[in-house]
Amino acid sequence: MNSAVTPLLIVLVLAYAIYRQFKTRPADRSAVLYISLALIVFGLVSGGVLDSDHLGPSVFMLAIEVVTAVGLGVLRAMTVRIWADAKGVAWSKGTGWTLLAWLASIAVRVAEQFAGSAMGLTVAAGGIMVFVGLTLATQSLVVSSRGRALFGSGTGSYTVER
Template sequence: MNTLDNVLLAAAVVALVLYRQLRTCSVDERRMYTVPLVLAVVALAQGGLIDRGHLALSAALVAGEAVAAVGLGVLRAVTIRVWRAGDGTLWRRGTGWTLAAWLVSIAIRAAFVAAGYAAGIKPAAGGVLLFLAVTLLVQGLVVGRRARGAAQVNVGP
C-alpha cells in the first residue's frame, strides 16, 4: 500500500468509527480492540516508519505522534458517555465533544505531517495507520476501564 491508499483506508476507518461512536452501542471490549490491532499490524508490516535520511528527527516525530495519539485517545474516551442499563447491559455513546475531539485529532495528525514535510522527512506510508491504531487502542482501553467501573456501580444484593 502507498501513502494515498493508507490515508483513504484511515479516512474510511475514522468514518466507520465516528458512525459507531455517535450511536448508542453496547460495550464490547473485544470489538474495540480488533480494528486498532489490525491497523497496527498493517502499519508495522509496511515498514519505513523512520526516514533513514533523517533518523533522529524522524524517530522524534514518530515518538511525538505516539504520545499525541495516546493523549488524544484518552481525550476522546472521556467524552464518551458510558452507562449501565437496568438489565445490567453496559452502553456507550459519543457526544458532540467526541466529534470535536476527533476533529482535533485529525488536525494534530495533519500538523505532524506538515512538520515532517517542513523538515524534509519522507512521510511513512503506514504512519497514519499507526497513529490511528494507537489512538483507537488507547481510546478503547479507557472506555473499557470506564465501563468496568460502571459495571461495579449500583450492584444490589
C-alpha cells in the same frame, strides 16, 4: 498495497470508526482492538514509520506521535457518555464533545505531518495507520475501563447480553 488505495483505506476505516462511536453500543469494545491491532501491524509492515535518511528527527517525531495518539485517545474516551441499563449492561455513545475531540485529533495529526515534512521527513501512510490504530485502541480501552468502573472497583468484568 497500491499507494493510492492505502490513504483511501485509512479514511474509510477512520470514518467508519467515528460513525460507530455515535451509535449506542455496548461499552466493551473488544472488536475495535482487533481492528486497531491490524492497523498498527499493517502500518509497521508497510513501512514509512521511520525515515532512515533522518533517523534522529524521525524517532523524535515518532515519540511525539505515539504520545499524542495515546493522549488524544484518552481525551476522546472521556467525552463518550457511559451508562448502565437495568440489566447491568454498560453502554456508550459519542457526544458532541467526542466529535470536537475527533476534529482536534485530526488537526493535531495534520500538524504533526506538516512538522515532520518541515523537518525533511518523508510522510508515509504507514505512520498514519500506526497513529490511527494507537489512538483507536487507547480510546476503546479507556471506554471499556469506564464501563467496568460502573460496576464497582473497575477490576471486575461485565457481560453484554445479546
